[in-house]
Amino acid sequence: MYMLPNVLRNLSGKPATRLYPLEEREPFPAYRGVITNEIEKCIFCSSCARVCPTDAITVDAKAGKWNYDPFLCVYCSACVEKCPTKCLHQEPVHRKPSVSKFVVHRTGTPRVKKAKAEAKGGEGTEK
Amino acid sequence: MFFEAKEVTPQTLLSEVQQLANAKYRFVTMSQTVMDENTLRLFYHFDVNLTMSDLRHNAELCVWEPTDAKGMVHLRMDVNKNERIPSITPIYFCAVLVENETQDQFGVRFADLPLDYEGAMFLEGEVTHAPYFTMTTVRRPAAKAEAAKDDTAKGEKA
Amino acid sequence: MSNRTTVIPFGPQHPVLPEPLHIKFVVEDETVVGAVPQLGFVHRGLESLVRLKDYNQMVFVVERICGICSCIHANCYCNTIEDMMGITAPPRAQFLRVIWSELHRIHSHMLWLGLFADAFGFESVFQQFWRIREHVMDICEATAGNRVILSVNVVGGVRRDLSPDQIRWMLGRLDELEKGMRELTRTMLDDYTVQERTRGIGYLSKEDARLLGAAGPTLRGSGWEIDERMHGYAAYKDLNFIPMVENDGDCYARSKVRFYEVLHSIELIREALNRLPESELTVKVTGNPEGEAIFRVEQPRGELFYYIRANGTKNLERMRVRTPTFANVPPLLHMLPGCKLPDVPVIVLSIDPCISCTER
Numbered sequence: 001m002y003m004l005p006n007v008l009r010n011l012s013g014k015p016a017t018r019l020y021p022l023e024e025r026e027p028f029p030a031y032r033g034v035i036t037n038e039i040e041k042c043i044f045c046s047s048c049a050r051v052c053p054t055d056a057i058t059v060d061a062k063a064g065k066w067n068y069d070p071f072l073c074v075y076c077s078a079c080v081e082k083c084p085t086k087c088l089h090q091e092p093v094h095r096k097p098s099v100s101k102f103v104v105h106r107t108g109t110p111r112v113k114k115a116k117a118e119a120k121g122g123e124g125t126e127k
Numbered sequence: 128m129f130f131e132a133k134e135v136t137p138q139t140l141l142s143e144v145q146q147l148a149n150a151k152y153r154f155v156t157m158s159q160t161v162m163d164e165n166t167l168r169l170f171y172h173f174d175v176n177l178t179m180s181d182l183r184h185n186a187e188l189c190v191w192e193p194t195d196a197k198g199m200v201h202l203r204m205d206v207n208k209n210e211r212i213p214s215i216t217p218i219y220f221c222a223v224l225v226e227n228e229t230q231d232q233f234g235v236r237f238a239d240l241p242l243d244y245e246g247a248m249f250l251e252g253e254v255t256h257a258p259y260f261t262m263t264t265v266r267r268p269a270a271k272a273e274a275a276k277d278d279t280a281k282g283e284k285a
Numbered sequence: 286m287s288n289r290t291t292v293i294p295f296g297p298q299h300p301v302l303p304e305p306l307h308i309k310f311v312v313e314d315e316t317v318v319g320a321v322p323q324l325g326f327v328h329r330g331l332e333s334l335v336r337l338k339d340y341n342q343m344v345f346v347v348e349r350i351c352g353i354c355s356c357i358h359a360n361c362y363c364n365t366i367e368d369m370m371g372i373t374a375p376p377r378a379q380f381l382r383v384i385w386s387e388l389h390r391i392h393s394h395m396l397w398l399g400l401f402a403d404a405f406g407f408e409s410v411f412q413q414f415w416r417i418r419e420h421v422m423d424i425c426e427a428t429a430g431n432r433v434i435l436s437v438n439v440v441g442g443v444r445r446d447l448s449p450d451q452i453r454w455m456l457g458r459l460d461e462l463e464k465g466m467r468e469l470t471r472t473m474l475d476d477y478t479v480q481e482r483t484r485g486i487g488y489l490s491k492e493d494a495r496l497l498g499a500a501g502p503t504l505r506g507s508g509w510e511i512d513e514r515m516h517g518y519a520a521y522k523d524l525n526f527i528p529m530v531e532n533d534g535d536c537y538a539r540s541k542v543r544f545y546e547v548l549h550s551i552e553l554i555r556e557a558l559n560r561l562p563e564s565e566l567t568v569k570v571t572g573n574p575e576g577e578a579i580f581r582v583e584q585p586r587g588e589l590f591y592y593i594r595a596n597g598t599k600n601l602e603r604m605r606v607r608t609p610t611f612a613n614v615p616p617l618l619h620m621l622p623g624c625k626l627p628d629v630p631v632i633v634l635s636i637d638p639c640i641s642c643t644e645r
Binding site: 170 | 321496
């Protein structure tokens, strides 16, 4: 009996749900979504791979490869906060549904060790 | 917070717990940790009633001090994994779940449990020994050498 | 056992049971005479992951023990490790942890209130509670990043901050939430049908509640004034917190305790938002934990207890979690004999079972 005004208001008002995927809500800016890497800034230090709780990121420093599995990732953003060059970004949308799993591969230039470069340069000037 | 634990033996355990029950203590839980191959260390945690009237009269009980376990009593007991451990269920019936879980996870047995699942509370009846899974390797007819290498690598990792 | 008894399995899958718990009822002509539980349907072995993940990665594992109370698990874990290493989180982080924990408490209790109404067939109230619960979900998503698994706690502090704009927006949403809750007060607590279905059902006396080890609203509904927030961890020592206690010991008293806790939590959040101190968010953490430590916090369902043992390496040695539903199952087995079969879902739901917490 006490519920009657509420029921009548709900019957005459608009529904509390929206017709997803025909209409989507504006995502909140602080939402943790897909991770992207600007591979030009990456120095392949593997900090992100060390912090990841599910081992979704694997880094091959010598070959300059950065692999990310969006289906193992739990979107905790620990890697984004740990990255020293801030090349990892997180967009506020969740990954799109997919019928098969895939791994994201990125290749960049691995960092060249400074000592070797100086030795090579030194040899060059000596010659 | 760190805590001080009183050492008990399997023979003195029941009398200690009876004293705590008479002093209106509440049984919180029992923690288990493995000390070495044959020894299991059990901690029994008890808590006394912390009422709001105490807090209003004794303001210092409100302050959080990380190194003091106010109101809690802990008992520590080291047992051998092969011997039967006395159960405190005659005094606190709520210990029945914790003791069954310890039986499942650590492979020990408790003496005279009223509701004894005998190691099958969390696990199925047919699982009787560790490891609790079966691992099979799939050999494909082509590229047999690579498949063998992959399987051994996975076996080492798991 | 006379030949009038039947054994009815109340399965892990049942339309009215929200959690995968299996109980075999021994029934004599509609009256329940005995109950034998069987657990183990969601056992994932999360305590053994401490061998593989280091203590910083374990925060994320611990959050996923339970979906409804995840922030509070992480809070307790971080507090235990911080105590072991001798560091204290800064004041602003303590207040923010309180705010997110209380938001979790509100959303958990509102979920429960909806399910409780569904247990005796009152489905409009069920959906109405969940409709106003969306305010809390939107606040969590806008401030912390996710609706349920917040991931804001780290060892040493919190990861996210609240800006003044967000605080103003949050206070507006909390006002709407409180308005919605107060509209449903008379429906949930004064309605004739609700009282007939819940008063006198599932009685737990004061002495039984202590001996059987009940925790949380199950204990507070039987007259004990015990709430872990009275210890004053995080920022509770600076806020005006009072535990909600009822003396009747039946399902109605327990639902009253949870209803008033929601309203009290809204006041606590408002007070904490108005008194947020300025400080940094985390403290730098170096080294590895060593020793043994315990910690207790108040989950929506009761008293959560953590025991952690570490030996100086980056992996912990032993982590033992005792969740409140684990402690509330023996009182449930005591309450069930003597009731009628249609009252079984009401009693099982009144202890607020969370089986994924129980068998982590």
